[in-house]
Amino acid sequence: MPLAKALELAQEYDLDLVEVAATARPPVCKLMDYGKFKYESAMKAREARKNQAHTVIKEMKLRPKIDPHDYDTKKGHVVRFLKQGDKVKITIMFRGREQSRPELGYRLLQRLAEDVQDLGFVESNPKQDGRNMIMVLGPHKKKTEAMAEAREAQAARKAERQGGTAAEEHAEEPAEA
Numbered sequence: 195m196p197l198a199k200a201l202e203l204a205q206e207y208d209l210d211l212v213e214v215a216a217t218a219r220p221p222v223c224k225l226m227d228y229g230k231f232k233y234e235s236a237m238k239a240r241e242a243r244k245n246q247a248h249t250v251i252k253e254m255k256l257r258p259k260i261d262p263h264d265y266d267t268k269k270g271h272v273v274r275f276l277k278q279g280d281k282v283k284i285t286i287m288f289r290g291r292e293q294s295r296p297e298l299g300y301r302l303l304q305r306l307a308e309d310v311q312d313l314g315f316v317e318s319n320p321k322q323d324g325r326n327m328i329m330v331l332g333p334h335k336k337k338t339e340a341m342a343e344a345r346e347a348q349a350a351r352k353a354e355r356q357g358g359t360a361a362e363e364h365a366e367e368p369a370e371a
Contacts, residue, residue, distance in 0.1 A: 200225075245338065251330070253283045256306075258298040265302075269309055276313040276333045279340030286327040299327040307331065 195203075200223060204211040210228040213221055252275040254268055275282045284306060286299035303320040310331065317332035333340070 249281065249337065251281045251283050253285060255285045255287055256302060257287055257289075258292050258295065258302060260302070269306060272306065272310055272331065273313060276310060276331065277340065278344070279333050279335060279337035281317065281333065282314070282331045284329045284331065288325050288327070293325060296322055296327060303327065303329045 200211050204225050207225065209225045212224050212226055212228055212231070214224045215222040254272055254275075256265075256268060260268070272282050272284070284303060286302060288296070288299065292298070300320050307316050307329070312334075314331040314333045316329060318328075318330040320327050320329040
């Protein structure tokens with residue numbers, strides 16, 4: 195339809211005439227509320243950014259002669275990182291004579307990998323890098339899944355707290371016989 199008629203139609207319905215495909219012959223236009231369209235597209239972009247997951251590599255440093263309690267603490271951190279959906283880079287630092295015994299570091303990394311195999315997998319096998327031995331663990335579940343689970347758990351805890359206060363109030367009321 196001619197441009198003048200399209201503009202007249204847009205004014206009649208109090209809408210905007212927006213060019214959708216400028217390269218097409220003839221150019222394609224659409225009648226729409228442009229302000230509303232821009233607002234909705236901005237909201238969609240914001241929602242997409244909110245749900246977007248940033249891949250983070252967390253690092254945990256160990257020594258070959260680590261105390262069992264320290265190992266458990268470090269393993270707990272690795273478990274937490276994997277549950278959050280992050281990758282974990284495990285670094286064993288060798289000093290002095292320890293460098294002549296890389297098998298100690300290798301065994302420690304294998305033990306850690308076995309301990310967390312239900313949460314993650316070995317993404318890159320242990321390899322010697324100068325004074326350090328490095329291994330990367332990847333989570334079984336994606337970051338977005340972990341974020342969704344965390345939100346659900348948080349909502350459940352909040353509902354439980356609010357439900358718990360109501361139950362406490364009823365418990366304090368004297369029972370009539």
